[in-house]
Amino acid sequence: MLTLISTLLVVLSLYWLYQTYMNTNSLLYRLKKLEEHFQIQQDKIIELLKKEGKKDDINNQEAESSVGKTTASSQDEIKTPIFDIASTVIKENREKTKEITTSQVEHYAYDKQESYRAQEKTIPFVKESAEPIIGIQSNSHHVLADKPVSQVSSHHVAQHNEGKVIQKNKPTNQSAQVDTFKPVMPIIRKALIKSKPKKTHQQASIFELIWKWIITGNPLAKIGMLLLFFGLSYLLKYSIENDVISASTRLMMAGVGCFVLLGLGWWLQQKNRIYALILQGGGIGGLYITIFAATKIYDFIPITFAFIIMVLVCFTSILFAIIQRAISLAILASLGGYLAPILLSSGDGNYIALFSYYLILSIGILIISHWQVWRLLNLIGFVFTFGVGCLWAISHYQDVYYLPCQLFLIANWFIFGIATELLTLRKKIKRNIPLDATLLFGTPLIGFLFQYRLVSEWEFGVSVASSLYALIYFALSYVILKRYQTEGKLLAIAFWMLSVIFATLAVPFAFSSEWTSLVWAFEGVMILVFSLLQQQKKAALAGTLLIAISFILLMSTKFIQFDQWIMFVVEIIIIFATATLWFHGKIQNIDNKAIGFAALFVGVISWIYSLFILLENGDIWSVPQVRLIALAIILVSCWGMYYAGRAFTFFELSSCSVLIWPTSALVILIYLYETRSLIDSGWSALIWCAILVSGFYLLKFNTFLLHQRLKKPFIHGIHLSFIALFLFTETIGFNHLYDAQESLHFSAALFSINAFIILSYLLSYKVNWIKPYQDIYWMFAIPVSVILVLFLIWANMNSGTQMNIPFIPLLNPMDIMGITGGIIAYRFVMLLKQHEQYKINLQNYHYIINYGIPILLFWWGNGVLIRGVAFMSDIDWNMQQIIASKIIETLLAIVWTITALATMVIATRKTRRSQWFVGGVLLLCVIAKLFLIDMSLSSGLLRALAFIGVAIIILLIGYFSPLPPKKKVELSKKQE
Incomplete structure (x- = not known):
C-alpha cells in the first residue's frame, strides 16, 4: 500500500511539474511573449511616425511657398537643434554601422537605455519597455521642419538617458528656408541573437571540484542536510534495534518525510533556490533509503519491484536536476543513493543485489550525461562504484564469483571509461567541454587492478587481459x-x-x-627514434624514461649466469645508443649536448648501485666501518667528477659534484636510524669534517660555473638543507646521550636553531660570493617559525607539572615557553618587514599572518583551559582520561560552538567571506568531534538526537547566516 501511494504521488508530482514548467517557465513561451510585445510596440511607433511625417510635410510646403528657395550658403547657417542632431546621426551612420548583439540566447536583450559619450549626438526615442532600436537610413535625404524646440513633438525628440538634450546655437535667421526633402522613414533593426562564445575550461582535479562544490552556494545547508541524513539513519537504526515503532510505521513516516522535503524544496525554489535544491536532494536520498530498507530489511517489497521503483526515483532525480539545471540536487541525490546500502546493510553478503543497485545508479548518471555533463557527479559515481567494489573484493571475493564480478566490472568500465567520454566528446563539439582525465585514465587503470584480482589464478590470465585492454583501446582510438x-x-x-x-x-x-627489461628497452628505443624523426619532445622523453626503467629493472637482478650478463651488456649498449640519439637528434628547443646528461644518468645509477651492493647482506649498515666506507665513496666520487670534468672540459660532469649533499644526507638518515648520532668515533668526525669542507668548496665552484644546469639558488638551498639536517641529527643524538633529562631537550633544540641562524647570517653577509643569494638564506629561516609552532603544540600536550615545579596558570614552564615562542615569532616577522622584498611577500600572504596567529592563540587557549580544568577536577593527564571526561568535552563543544557562531554571524553582517570560512572550519571541528568522540560517549538514541539537533542548528544558520557573496570591484572610466 505504501509503495502504491508513493508511486502515485511521484507520478502526480511529475505531471504537475511538467505542466507548470511548460506553461509558465518554458523558454519558448517567454520568447513568444517577448516577440508579440515587440511586434505591438513596433506597429505603434511606425504608425506614430507616419502621422508626424505627414505633419512635417505640410509644414515644409507652407514654409516653401511663403519664403522660396535659398542659396546653399544660407542652408549651411541653419542650425536648429533637431537638424544638427539628425545630421550628426547621418554622418556617424555613414562612417560606422553599429551592430546590436545579445549576450544570451534565452532572452531578447533590448536596450532600454544607451550610454553615449558627451561629444556624440544622437536622436533619442520614446522610452517604453522592451523598446526596439530605431535607426535612420544613412543614404536617405531628409529634413526636419524649422520649428522652435518647444514645438517639437515628444515623439520625435525624447529626453536623453540622463535627462539632458544636447543643443547647438540657435539659428541667426528664423525665416530661413530649406530645400524640400522626403519625410523620415525609420528602419527597425531587430536585435541579433547570437549564441554564447565558447569558453575553454581548464581541467580541474577532483579535490578542486569537491572543494568548489562545498564552498559555493550554501555550504552550511549542505552540511546540515548530510548530518540530518545521518541522524535520521541512526534514529531509524535505534528504533529497529529496540523495536520502538513498527516497521510499517517507520517506513510510512520516512516516506512522508521525504515527500515533505521534496514539496518544501519545490515551494522554496523561487525564494531561495540553493536552499530549496538541497532540500530536494535530501528528499530524493531519503527515498532511496526507504525503498532499500523496505526491500532488504523487512521484505515488504520484492526485489524486482523495488528495482523498478528505484529506477523511477532515479528518473525523477534526473528530471528534477535537468529541469532546474542543478548539479547540487543531482549530487545529493546520488550521495543518498550510494550511501543507502552502506548505512542499512543487513550483512547477508548478497553482492549481486549490491552491484546491481550500483549499476542502476551508474546508468542513471550516464543518462544525465546525455543532457548535462557534470564532472563531479561522474566522479562520485566512479569513486563509490569502484571504491565499494574494491573493499568487497579484498575480503569477500572467491573464484566462484568470477562471472558476475566480471560482468559488473565490464559494465562499469564501459560506463565510466568509454561511454562517459564519448558523450563528453559529443558535447565538446557543441560547447567545447574538456575531457575528464580522471575518468579517462583512472577507470582503465583501477579496472585493470580488479581484473588482476579476477584472473591472477591463471598462468597467463593477466597478460591476456592486458593484451585485450590494449587491443580494445587501439580499436577505439582508430574508430x-x-x-x-x-x-x-x-x-x-x-x-x-x-x-x-x-x-x-x-x-x-x-x-x-x-x-x-630487454623488451621495454627496445620499445623505448623505437619510441625515441620515432619521436626524434617527428620532432616530438614529450614522446622522446617518454621513450627515454622507459629505457631508464628497463635499465633499473635489470640492475635489480643478480648477474650470476653468463646469459644474464650478456643481457646487461645489451642494456648498456642501448643506453649509449640512447645518448647518441639525443646528441644527434635535431629537435627544436632541445640541447644537443644532452649526451652529457645521458652519460651522467648512467654514471649516477652505477654509482648509487655500488652503494646498494653494501646492502646485499641485509643488516650490514649497522656496522660503523661500512658507513664510513660509504662516506668515503661519496667524497671520492664527487671530487673525481669535479676533476674529470675540468680535465676534459666536460662541465656537465663537473656540475654533478653537487650530489655530495643529497647522497651524504642519505647516509645521515641511515645514521639517524641506526645510532641517532653522526660522530661515534674519531674517523667519523674526520670524514664528516672533510665532507663539510669539500661541500663548501664545491659550492663555490658550482656558484661560478657557467655551464651549471641547476639554478644557483637551488644549489645553495641544498647546501642549507644539508646543514639543517646535520644539526638536527646531532640534536637528537645529544638527547639520547646519558639519558638526558627532558629539560635539556629544549636546550639542544634551541642550540641547533641558534647555530643555524648564526651560520646563515655569517654566510650571507660575510662571504662576498654568497651575498647575491642572501634571499635564499633568509628564506631558510622560516623553519624557525615552524619549530616554534611545534613547541606550542608540544606544550599543549603536557600538563605543565612534569618537571617537579608547582603548577601555576600562565606561569608554568609550558606557558612561559609559549609566550617566548610568540615573542620570537613576532620579532622574526618584524625583521622580515624591514626588507622591501619580504614586506611585499608578507602582504601577499597576509592571510597566513592575520589568521595563523589567531588560530595559534585559539589552540593555546584550549590548552590553558584543558590544563586548568584537569588540575581543578583532579583528572589524570593522559589522552584517554581527557577524551573520556564529559566535562572537558562539553566545555570544549560549548566554547567552540559559541566562537564559531559569533564569527559567522559577524562575518555575514560585515560581508567578510574569509572570516566566515574561519567560523565554518571551527564548526566543522565541532561536527568532527561529534562524530569521533561524542558519538562514542553516548548511547544510540542520544547519538541520533545529537546529530539531528546539530543538523537543525546548522540548517537554521545556513538560512539566516549564509555564506557572504564575493565582493565585485567595479572600475568606472571617465568619459571625456
Whole structure:
C-alpha cells in the first residue's frame, strides 16, 4: 500500500511539474511573449511616425511657398537643434554601422537605455519597455521642419538617458528656408541573437571540484542536510534495534518525510533556490533509503519491484536536476543513493543485489550525461562504484564469483571509461567541454587492478587481459580518429596511450624480469627514434624514461649466469645508443649536448648501485666501518667528477659534484636510524669534517660555473638543507646521550636553531660570493617559525607539572615557553618587514599572518583551559582520561560552538567571506568531534538526537547566516 501511494504521488508530482514548467517557465513561451510585445510596440511607433511625417510635410510646403528657395550658403547657417542632431546621426551612420548583439540566447536583450559619450549626438526615442532600436537610413535625404524646440513633438525628440538634450546655437535667421526633402522613414533593426562564445575550461582535479562544490552556494545547508541524513539513519537504526515503532510505521513516516522535503524544496525554489535544491536532494536520498530498507530489511517489497521503483526515483532525480539545471540536487541525490546500502546493510553478503543497485545508479548518471555533463557527479559515481567494489573484493571475493564480478566490472568500465567520454566528446563539439582525465585514465587503470584480482589464478590470465585492454583501446582510438578527425584527436591520442601502456604491461606478466627489461628497452628505443624523426619532445622523453626503467629493472637482478650478463651488456649498449640519439637528434628547443646528461644518468645509477651492493647482506649498515666506507665513496666520487670534468672540459660532469649533499644526507638518515648520532668515533668526525669542507668548496665552484644546469639558488638551498639536517641529527643524538633529562631537550633544540641562524647570517653577509643569494638564506629561516609552532603544540600536550615545579596558570614552564615562542615569532616577522622584498611577500600572504596567529592563540587557549580544568577536577593527564571526561568535552563543544557562531554571524553582517570560512572550519571541528568522540560517549538514541539537533542548528544558520557573496570591484572610466 505504501509503495502504491508513493508511486502515485511521484507520478502526480511529475505531471504537475511538467505542466507548470511548460506553461509558465518554458523558454519558448517567454520568447513568444517577448516577440508579440515587440511586434505591438513596433506597429505603434511606425504608425506614430507616419502621422508626424505627414505633419512635417505640410509644414515644409507652407514654409516653401511663403519664403522660396535659398542659396546653399544660407542652408549651411541653419542650425536648429533637431537638424544638427539628425545630421550628426547621418554622418556617424555613414562612417560606422553599429551592430546590436545579445549576450544570451534565452532572452531578447533590448536596450532600454544607451550610454553615449558627451561629444556624440544622437536622436533619442520614446522610452517604453522592451523598446526596439530605431535607426535612420544613412543614404536617405531628409529634413526636419524649422520649428522652435518647444514645438517639437515628444515623439520625435525624447529626453536623453540622463535627462539632458544636447543643443547647438540657435539659428541667426528664423525665416530661413530649406530645400524640400522626403519625410523620415525609420528602419527597425531587430536585435541579433547570437549564441554564447565558447569558453575553454581548464581541467580541474577532483579535490578542486569537491572543494568548489562545498564552498559555493550554501555550504552550511549542505552540511546540515548530510548530518540530518545521518541522524535520521541512526534514529531509524535505534528504533529497529529496540523495536520502538513498527516497521510499517517507520517506513510510512520516512516516506512522508521525504515527500515533505521534496514539496518544501519545490515551494522554496523561487525564494531561495540553493536552499530549496538541497532540500530536494535530501528528499530524493531519503527515498532511496526507504525503498532499500523496505526491500532488504523487512521484505515488504520484492526485489524486482523495488528495482523498478528505484529506477523511477532515479528518473525523477534526473528530471528534477535537468529541469532546474542543478548539479547540487543531482549530487545529493546520488550521495543518498550510494550511501543507502552502506548505512542499512543487513550483512547477508548478497553482492549481486549490491552491484546491481550500483549499476542502476551508474546508468542513471550516464543518462544525465546525455543532457548535462557534470564532472563531479561522474566522479562520485566512479569513486563509490569502484571504491565499494574494491573493499568487497579484498575480503569477500572467491573464484566462484568470477562471472558476475566480471560482468559488473565490464559494465562499469564501459560506463565510466568509454561511454562517459564519448558523450563528453559529443558535447565538446557543441560547447567545447574538456575531457575528464580522471575518468579517462583512472577507470582503465583501477579496472585493470580488479581484473588482476579476477584472473591472477591463471598462468597467463593477466597478460591476456592486458593484451585485450590494449587491443580494445587501439580499436577505439582508430574508430574515433576516423570519425572525428579534428574534435576527437585528443581522445584518440589518449586511447592510443592507454593501448601502449597495457601492451607494455602485458610483457612482464608473460616473461621474466630480464626479458621484460630487454623488451621495454627496445620499445623505448623505437619510441625515441620515432619521436626524434617527428620532432616530438614529450614522446622522446617518454621513450627515454622507459629505457631508464628497463635499465633499473635489470640492475635489480643478480648477474650470476653468463646469459644474464650478456643481457646487461645489451642494456648498456642501448643506453649509449640512447645518448647518441639525443646528441644527434635535431629537435627544436632541445640541447644537443644532452649526451652529457645521458652519460651522467648512467654514471649516477652505477654509482648509487655500488652503494646498494653494501646492502646485499641485509643488516650490514649497522656496522660503523661500512658507513664510513660509504662516506668515503661519496667524497671520492664527487671530487673525481669535479676533476674529470675540468680535465676534459666536460662541465656537465663537473656540475654533478653537487650530489655530495643529497647522497651524504642519505647516509645521515641511515645514521639517524641506526645510532641517532653522526660522530661515534674519531674517523667519523674526520670524514664528516672533510665532507663539510669539500661541500663548501664545491659550492663555490658550482656558484661560478657557467655551464651549471641547476639554478644557483637551488644549489645553495641544498647546501642549507644539508646543514639543517646535520644539526638536527646531532640534536637528537645529544638527547639520547646519558639519558638526558627532558629539560635539556629544549636546550639542544634551541642550540641547533641558534647555530643555524648564526651560520646563515655569517654566510650571507660575510662571504662576498654568497651575498647575491642572501634571499635564499633568509628564506631558510622560516623553519624557525615552524619549530616554534611545534613547541606550542608540544606544550599543549603536557600538563605543565612534569618537571617537579608547582603548577601555576600562565606561569608554568609550558606557558612561559609559549609566550617566548610568540615573542620570537613576532620579532622574526618584524625583521622580515624591514626588507622591501619580504614586506611585499608578507602582504601577499597576509592571510597566513592575520589568521595563523589567531588560530595559534585559539589552540593555546584550549590548552590553558584543558590544563586548568584537569588540575581543578583532579583528572589524570593522559589522552584517554581527557577524551573520556564529559566535562572537558562539553566545555570544549560549548566554547567552540559559541566562537564559531559569533564569527559567522559577524562575518555575514560585515560581508567578510574569509572570516566566515574561519567560523565554518571551527564548526566543522565541532561536527568532527561529534562524530569521533561524542558519538562514542553516548548511547544510540542520544547519538541520533545529537546529530539531528546539530543538523537543525546548522540548517537554521545556513538560512539566516549564509555564506557572504564575493565582493565585485567595479572600475568606472571617465568619459571625456
